[in-house]
Amino acid sequence: MTDRLILTLAILGGTGNEGTGLAYRWAKAGYHVIIGSRSSKKAKRVAGELNERLERDFVEGMRNADAARACDIAILTVPYSAQRETLESLKHELSGKLLVDVTVxxxxxxxxxxxxxxxGSAAQEAQxxxxxxxxxxxxxxxxxHTHLHxxxxxxxDVLVCGDSEAAKEQTMQLVAAAGLAGWDAGGLxxxxxxxxxxPVLIGINKRYKIKSAGIRITGEQAPT
Ligand SMILES: NC(=O)c1ccc[n+]([C@@H]2O[C@H](COP(=O)([O-])OP(=O)(O)OC[C@H]3O[C@@H](n4cnc5c(N)ncnc54)[C@H](OP(=O)(O)O)[C@@H]3O)[C@@H](O)[C@H]2O)c1
Structure with missing residues (x-):
C-alpha cells in the first residue's frame, strides 16, 4: 500500500467550511492536500491561509479539474445541489481513483x-x-466543521460506507488521520x-439548543 505521507488528497469544493476543516486535519497529519475550487485564485488564497495556520506548505490550491487530475484520492465537499454538475465535469479526471463523498x-x-x-443517497448517485x-x-x-477546525x-464517530473493501480501508485511514474513530458501516x-x-442531528441541535451534535457507537467487546 502507498505510504500515506506521499499521498495527495484533493478536496473538491474544498474552500468551504467542511473542506477546509478536513484539509487542516489531513495536512497536519502529513498529507499533501490540494484545495479544489471553481476559481484558481480562491483556491490559492484558501490554501495560503491554511499553510499560514499550519506553519508549513502542505496545502496547494487549484481548479477542481486540475486538483482531481493531480490527486491519488479525491474528497467531495460541495453542496448537494452542485454534486451532479461537479462530478459530471470531473468524470474523466477521477477515473481509476477513490472518491470520498461527504455531501448531504x-x-x-x-x-x-x-x-x-x-x-437512494447522494453517495449512490455519485457512483x-x-x-x-x-x-x-x-x-x-x-x-x-466546527470540530474539524x-x-x-x-x-x-464516523460511519464509512462503500462497496469496495480496499476503498473503505483507505477511507478509514483518512478518518484516523483526521483524529477520528471510524466504523465500517457496510455497503454504499x-x-x-x-x-x-x-437532518436528524440538525433537528436535535435546534430542539435542545446545542451545537454540532454528533454520534458515538457504543457496545461491549464480545468474549473471545
Ligand atoms: N459544514 C459542515 O459542518 C458539514 C458537515 C458534514 C457534511 N457537510 C456537507 O459537506 C458539503 C460541504 O459543506 P460546506 O458547509 O463546506 O459547504 P459550502 O461552504 O456551502 O460549499 C463548499 C464549496 O462548494 C463550492 N460550491 C458552492 N456552490 C457550488 C456550485 N453551484 N457548483 C460548484 N461548486 C460549488 C464552493 O467552492 P468554490 O466557490 O471555491 O468553487 C464552496 O466553497 C455539503 O454537501 C454539506 O452538506 C457539511
Whole structure:
C-alpha cells in the first residue's frame, strides 16, 4: 500500500467550511492536500491561509479539474445541489481513483427532515454518475466543521460506507488521520442511513439548543 505521507488528497469544493476543516486535519497529519475550487485564485488564497495556520506548505490550491487530475484520492465537499454538475465535469479526471463523498442531500426548505434522492443517497448517485471506473465511499457526514477546525480531540464517530473493501480501508485511514474513530458501516446502499442522520442531528441541535451534535457507537467487546 502507498505510504500515506506521499499521498495527495484533493478536496473538491474544498474552500468551504467542511473542506477546509478536513484539509487542516489531513495536512497536519502529513498529507499533501490540494484545495479544489471553481476559481484558481480562491483556491490559492484558501490554501495560503491554511499553510499560514499550519506553519508549513502542505496545502496547494487549484481548479477542481486540475486538483482531481493531480490527486491519488479525491474528497467531495460541495453542496448537494452542485454534486451532479461537479462530478459530471470531473468524470474523466477521477477515473481509476477513490472518491470520498461527504455531501448531504438536505431539503432546502426543511433541513431537519430526511429527504433522499431517487438513487437512494447522494453517495449512490455519485457512483451512478461516475460509473465503475471510480470507487465511491461515503464518510464524514456527521462531523461538523466546527470540530474539524479545532485542535482538540473530537467526541464523535464516523460511519464509512462503500462497496469496495480496499476503498473503505483507505477511507478509514483518512478518518484516523483526521483524529477520528471510524466504523465500517457496510455497503454504499447503507449511506442512506448515514446521510439521513444529518437532518436528524440538525433537528436535535435546534430542539435542545446545542451545537454540532454528533454520534458515538457504543457496545461491549464480545468474549473471545
Ligand atoms: N459544514 C459542515 O459542518 C458539514 C458537515 C458534514 C457534511 N457537510 C456537507 O459537506 C458539503 C460541504 O459543506 P460546506 O458547509 O463546506 O459547504 P459550502 O461552504 O456551502 O460549499 C463548499 C464549496 O462548494 C463550492 N460550491 C458552492 N456552490 C457550488 C456550485 N453551484 N457548483 C460548484 N461548486 C460549488 C464552493 O467552492 P468554490 O466557490 O471555491 O468553487 C464552496 O466553497 C455539503 O454537501 C454539506 O452538506 C457539511
Amino acid at each position: 442531500p438536505l431539503d432546502e426548505d426543511k433541513a431537519t427532515l430526511v429527504k433522499m434522492p431517487a438513487a 451512478e454518475i461516475l460509473g465503475d471506473a471510480v470507487s465511491v465511499t461515503a464518510a464524514f457526514h456527521v462531523i461538523s 479545532r485542535d482538540s480531540p473530537i467526541a464523535g 446502499q447503507n449511506a442512506v442511513v448515514v446521510e439521513g442522520l444529518v
